[in-house]
Amino acid sequence: MTIQPSREWRQRLGSSALPFVDSRIYTERDIFEDELRQIWQKSWLLVAHESELSEPLDFRTTTIAREPVAVVRGEDGVVRAFLNVCPHRGALLLREPAGNLRQSNPSGSPKRITCMFHAWQFDSKGQCLSIPRRNAGYQDRLQCTDVSLNELHCEVGYGGFVWVHLDANPVPLHEAMGGAFGALGPHLEAEPLEVFHHHKAIVRTNYKLWHETNSEFYHDYMHHFNRVTSMQQAGYHDRRYEAFPGGHATVSSMEVKYTAYEHDRVNLAEERDLSFPLLERNGWKLLDLFPGITLNLRGSALRVDTATPLSEDRVLIEFRGLGLKRDSAAERERRVRDHNTIWGPFGRNLPEDLLGVTNQTLGMRPGSEGLHVLQARREDSRIHDEVGLRHYYAEWSRRLGRSASDPYTEKARSLSAVGEELATPRAGAAE
């Protein structure tokens, strides 16, 4: 006898008009590989903040869709991105997460990117400077001018963040942003920011499930901290989602009552009054960027999450905390404390979010018949409305040519069809 999932799982919950996605979009390897090709290799991704590359010849390394990437500030001050791979024999070039090229390595000279394997050397613009015993080995068949690092599209902006795109012909960054940065722009672009926190976690979940926790607030029931400081306070249920082209969304502000959390009452002799430029005291705004970036500005600290999908059930998440570059030591200490009380690896909120998405992954097993995962709350785009999720999956479906609600049997649909669906959802399909 074959045991079948219950009817409620295989068919739709409640009314047939309730939007859902098929759980196989979180569990199946072939969909994940499509995502790397169709989404992650074709999106502008936030890889660092300019304050991580403040000096000439500073570098930072990362990975995008399995490709090793290096970001380098040249002696001319320009930030450039390269595939972090030697064009000679494919070895990784810069091996540290960050550093400065002035520091020589055992195979090469200062100010150069030197491959440790055969000592080929490149400058900070990616131009080849030296091929050891070039003439003896290659004679006239290969010159330094024939060789360079593979430069990627790279821009610095939108709060001083460094954005990289793997594709050779990307849409311009401002076009990809689709106007979504407008709500945070006044607070993040009034003066330079500076990163003060970075930690990372490899979590057993699909990257989209992590992004979903940043794209719906209904799960605030899980967080004691959010319940008492926000959900039970005036203005919380008036916060609104606004969707932007490209799968992005923003959430409007409210005043967070930090003193409602018992821990804060004990620890803070003074009210929290440190903020960001033009942000109301203890305001809270959020920007979700497709496919896996979140800027969360709350009170005195900006938290930035960036996801690096590793497989269909594993994601590397980097968490950054930022304040203002001009902070005094006392101000910076307060921002750090405020940030880490909630969002550090020993903070009150973050482990709960990570537990939540881990549990989702345990509940949705690969190979099982697709569950129908609801994204159906409609509250006039207010805070517990799941419009952020539906909007995300409209873009996801457009990029992949698969319906998130029916990823295996429905034919690829055109952008216009998805757009129509967003406006008037089909019975049961996620927008």
Add this chain to the structure above:
Amino acid sequence: MSARAAAELRAELTDVVARSAFLLDEHRFGEWVDLTAADFRYRIQAYSPDIRREMTWLDHDRAGMVALIELLPKHHVDGADLLRQVSVGHVLSESPTEASSVSSLSIFYTARDIGDAHVDGGSSRLFLVGRYHDRFRREGEHWRLSERTVRLQTRQLGVGSHLFP
């Protein structure tokens, strides 16, 4: 300080450090707080090679630690058992009533209710490594912790923890 006095000091401070680890393992938080001085300060710090900065991940005075402990039941806490393995290395007497020590720390994690309890429950892994940098004050017959800074080498903690090392 004589060799005998130094040995006695090491033995006394080692006992405090070992008890602090044992009490946290056992979730006997009240007794752990009793090991601390009234002006106790607790920090968790790490260096990030990613952003090339020192980071402070937790920084509380004694009242803050008590509040954090008292609020644990209101949070969804990873219910794993943590076992702290501590080896006291350097001990320094700074005055008859002040001393400090540096200890190597490793914490093992045994899965309980996170993840698939049916499959993973009971399995153990290394959770973190680092050092305790402790300062002590003599109060009557007892040495009490006046400051603890946990310097972590481990920076990837997975889900992380509401509990503290």
